[in-house]
Amino acid sequence: MQTRTLGTQGLETSAIGYGAMGISMAYGDGDTSGEAAISAAFASGVTLFDTAELYGWGENEQALGRAVAPFRDEVLIATKFGFTRDYGFDSRPEHIREVVHNSLRFLGTDHIDVLYQHRVDPTVPIEDVAGTVKGLIDAGDVRYFGLSEAGQDNIRRAHTVHPVSVLQTEYSLFERDVEQLFPLLAELGIGLVPYSPLGRGFLTGTAKPAGQYDDGDMRNTDPRWQPGNFEKNLAATRQLQQLAITMGATVGQLALAWLLAQGEHIVPIPGSRNPLRVAENAAATTLELTNPQLERIAQILPNGGYGARYTSENMPTWQ
Ligand SMILES: NC(=O)c1ccc[n+]([C@@H]2O[C@H](COP(=O)([O-])OP(=O)(O)OC[C@H]3O[C@@H](n4cnc5c(N)ncnc54)[C@H](OP(=O)(O)O)[C@@H]3O)[C@@H](O)[C@H]2O)c1
Numbered sequence: 001m002q003t004r005t006l007g008t009q010g011l012e013t014s015a016i017g018y019g020a021m022g023i024s025m026a027y028g029d030g031d032t033s034g035e036a037a038i039s040a041a042f043a044s045g046v047t048l049f050d051t052a053e054l055y056g057w058g059e060n061e062q063a064l065g066r067a068v069a070p071f072r073d074e075v076l077i078a079t080k081f082g083f084t085r086d087y088g089f090d091s092r093p094e095h096i097r098e099v100v101h102n103s104l105r106f107l108g109t110d111h112i113d114v115l116y117q118h119r120v121d122p123t124v125p126i127e128d129v130a131g132t133v134k135g136l137i138d139a140g141d142v143r144y145f146g147l148s149e150a151g152q153d154n155i156r157r158a159h160t161v162h163p164v165s166v167l168q169t170e171y172s173l174f175e176r177d178v179e180q181l182f183p184l185l186a187e188l189g190i191g192l193v194p195y196s197p198l199g200r201g202f203l204t205g206t207a208k209p210a211g212q213y214d215d216g217d218m219r220n221t222d223p224r225w226q227p228g229n230f231e232k233n234l235a236a237t238r239q240l241q242q243l244a245i246t247m248g249a250t251v252g253q254l255a256l257a258w259l260l261a262q263g264e265h266i267v268p269i270p271g272s273r274n275p276l277r278v279a280e281n282a283a284a285t286t287l288e289l290t291n292p293q294l295e296r297i298a299q300i301l302p303n304g305g306y307g308a309r310y311t312s313e314n315m316p317t318w319q
Pocket of ligand 1: 021027200201204
């Protein structure tokens with residue numbers, strides 16, 4: 001697996017990571033241990049594993065910690081703080097320290113490789129958040145600082161207190177808004193970890209209409225799955241699939257290769273509970289898109305998918 005460097009503080013990872021959220025939440029019940037999928041990711045060369053306090057309040061971190069225990073020293077664990085149990089925000093310094101110490105215990109490790117603020121907390125100055133993370137880095141509990149869904153001003157202000165190595169936000173063939181932050185990321189030397197890089201699975205050609213997923217699967221209410229948008233997104237995915245076939249690839253691999261082609265500072269973190277799919281996703285690093293292929297993709301989806309990325313009540317606002 002090729003490696004990439006995120007930020008300028010020395011964070012080097014496989015070019016594709018693994019997102020563990022889906023083993024505990026968002027996409028209905030399934031294999032909530034995730035062990036086989038996580039082992040498959042490591043066997044495929046993946047070294048960056050993403051979790052969060054929010055993903056089950058310790059459940060996801062425990063599952064990830066157990067699964068990576070046999071090869072802990074060869075991988076990087078990223079986790080996140082900043083939500084409350086009723087989906088409010090809490091980035092008060094004492095809360096950050098408490099969450100981090102819980103995360104270390106849940107993960108069964110003595111350090112977190114990348115610590116993200118999951119969402120900006122408008123009641124806590126970002127300088128206080130960055131200063132708290134700096135303290136955790138100085139103490140050896142954390143190695144690198146990340147922000148998720150943060151806007152230009154907060155990224156810049158946080159970076160002056162402690163260098164931000166990586167920004168995590170949604171980015172895929174369906175979701176392009178973060179491209180407006182690319183000049184800032186380049187200026188400050190910050191890496192980008194695209195989440196939901198497969199458009200929550202739509203870009204793998206397996207999407208079903210809203211209402212046909214299990215209870216508790218967010219895609220039943222996701223705007224991109226609603227009538228009107230669904231058919232357009234499906235038609236675009238089918239065209240991408242035809243292009244992928246000419247390359248001997250799957251449409252999911254094409255979607256990941258497209259992200260990798262947008263810049264050397266990018267490391268997507270697709271999630272899957274299925275070991276075979278995990279291996280398929282990791283293999284996308286071997287796919288190099290030519291200019292004509294990139295142009296064809298731009299014709300099919302010039303501005304992203306149809307429909308917003310979240311329902312209005314769940315939409316993160318960059319601050
Ligand atoms: N910072 C944030 O606020 C934030 C928000 C959302 C997500 N994230 C992170 O980003 C990670 C990835 O995002 P995500 O899980 O939302 O979306 P995603 O990776 O775009 O898509 C995941 C979905 O795609 C399916 N899938 C994956 N590979 C496939 C393949 N090769 N063929 C067919 N289906 C495939 C999975 O189903 P199966 O499991 O059935 O294969 C799952 O339903 C998360 O795990 C989490 O770590 C962060």
